Amino acid sequence: MDTVPPLISGNEGDSRAGLPPGACRLSAAQKGIWFAQQLAGELPMTIAQYVEVFGELDIDLLEATSRVAAREFGSGFLRLVDHDGELYQLVDDSSDGRILRIDFRTEDDPSVAAQQWMRREFSTPIDLLHDSLAISAILRVGDRHYYWYSRIHHIALDGYGAMTLMQRIAELYSASVAGVEAPPLRVLDPAQIVEIDAAYRNSDRFEADRRYWAERTSGLPEPTSLAGRSAPVEAHPRVASASLSHDVAAMLDSVVAKHNSSAAPVVVAALAAFLSRMTGRSDIVLSLPVSARTTAPLRRSGGMVANVVPLQLEVDADVTIGALIKSAQLELTGALRRQRYRREDICRDLGRDSSRNRSFGPTLNIMPADREIRLGPHIGRLNVLTSGLIDDLFVNIYPSVAGTTTHIDFQANPNLYDEDELDRHHHRFLSFLDRFLSADAGGRVGSSTPTNEGTCSTAPAAPHTRQRHCHNC
Numbered sequence: 001m002d003t004v005p006p007l008i009s010g011n012e013g014d015s016r017a018g019l020p021p022g023a024c025r026l027s028a029a030q031k032g033i034w035f036a037q038q039l040a041g042e043l044p045m046t047i048a049q050y051v052e053v054f055g056e057l058d059i060d061l062l063e064a065t066s067r068v069a070a071r072e073f074g075s076g077f078l079r080l081v082d083h084d085g086e087l088y089q090l091v092d093d094s095s096d097g098r099i100l101r102i103d104f105r106t107e108d109d110p111s112v113a114a115q116q117w118m119r120r121e122f123s124t125p126i127d128l129l130h131d132s133l134a135i136s137a138i139l140r141v142g143d144r145h146y147y148w149y150s151r152i153h154h155i156a157l158d159g160y161g162a163m164t165l166m167q168r169i170a171e172l173y174s175a176s177v178a179g180v181e182a183p184p185l186r187v188l189d190p191a192q193i194v195e196i197d198a199a200y201r202n203s204d205r206f207e208a209d210r211r212y213w214a215e216r217t218s219g220l221p222e223p224t225s226l227a228g229r230s231a232p233v234e235a236h237p238r239v240a241s242a243s244l245s246h247d248v249a250a251m252l253d254s255v256v257a258k259h260n261s262s263a264a265p266v267v268v269a270a271l272a273a274f275l276s277r278m279t280g281r282s283d284i285v286l287s288l289p290v291s292a293r294t295t296a297p298l299r300r301s302g303g304m305v306a307n308v309v310p311l312q313l314e315v316d317a318d319v320t321i322g323a324l325i326k327s328a329q330l331e332l333t334g335a336l337r338r339q340r341y342r343r344e345d346i347c348r349d350l351g352r353d354s355s356r357n358r359s360f361g362p363t364l365n366i367m368p369a370d371r372e373i374r375l376g377p378h379i380g381r382l383n384v385l386t387s388g389l390i391d392d393l394f395v396n397i398y399p400s401v402a403g404t405t406t407h408i409d410f411q412a413n414p415n416l417y418d419e420d421e422l423d424r425h426h427h428r429f430l431s432f433l434d435r436f437l438s439a440d441a442g443g444r445v446g447s448s449t450p451t452n453e454g455t456c457s458t459a460p461a462a463p464h465t466r467q468r469h470c471h472n473c
Helices: 028-040 059-073 110-122 159-178 190-201 204-216 246-258 263-279 321-337 343-350 419-438
Strands: 046-054 078-083 086-091 100-103 134-142 145-153 238-243 283-290 307-314 363-366 372-375 378-386 393-398 407-412 456-460
Touching (some): 028 343, 190 204, 204 343, 263 419, 307 343
Antiparallel strands (some): 046 145, 134 145, 283 307, 393 407
16 A cells, blocks of 8 residues: 655655656556556547537637636646656646637538547547647637537546536636636645545545445446447447436436435436346446545545446345335445445455456446536536446436436447447337336336337337437447
């Protein structure tokens, strides 16, 4: 266990001599990303997103506020250094933080051209020791229509931090437009985040979390897969996407209220039941992305902190829907209380090769409810392009907000699922969710959803009218 203080100055002796001032070691989370990136080869593990804005933007001001926020957080100017075979990180203030400006208005279809550019950009290989870890761009697709694009490697920033950083840039921009001072922001710099991580890994809490996960994952089964096989990963996942109907969304709200919970345990239970019906297995394990930001200072800071933990549920044919939701709620509560214990540590304790499977099973990601970004008088909408590589199936749940209904994406490894196959799985789950939510809480999971003739003997029935899906692959 690394107990060396993370803050290193350039004049310390031995092997650390010659390091730039302020350099510090990587956190456990960053080390996990580094090793995963080496195994992924040229497939970059990046976070990429864009905000669609209608209206006039002051791009010079956006560039200036982006530089301020990047320096506040540190992650925007992070650089990695290999010193005597050991990795260090530092905030490099010499970067100018310029925003790329690309005008697509002369293209036949400016929006499509801009989307293609973003896909190429976030899938371009990155040399972590020499290339910039972060990039921003303003893509103009109309006279008053812009995409504000940002991409950063996971080793510098996770999804939660990326959203927080973007909100801070927008806050600074809006304050400047209004002619007022933005409120001060006290964030942890990368070195402080490493210190907090090292303190946790040397604490009694770490040992208690280790014991919890060792007991909880004893006999953890191999990952469930609708594909029934594995395949190499690609940079661009295949996507099936749709919003819930207003009736189904209303039923979801009703079930949440009846169980006095959030939507998360209800959707966890529904997805586990669906996977059980589709695969014939009762031992279902889901992967749950968590922020691992258990304190207010961490929640308002950048850095790579995020983690993935397993959720294990027994979905026997005789279990009732109400009992399964309660079980999911208990699993979520326990997992969130112990979310700082790293996926790599759980795999190591299990004797598993964490590099072989990046997930414990299909991933369920509950996205933040508020994806609006206010830039002065304009309100933009955040769109996530990628949050990393997907080895099998990744389910994104976008909660309802501001009059919209809950939105559900299936993202999948295109080497495992072709377009029609993924569309069918997505369609079946929406049908299953409808039946699951409309069933009585005392009804058995095994009898609440009839099977679908002509597809899979364990698949839930599809409705007679087919819902149209878009494929943004």
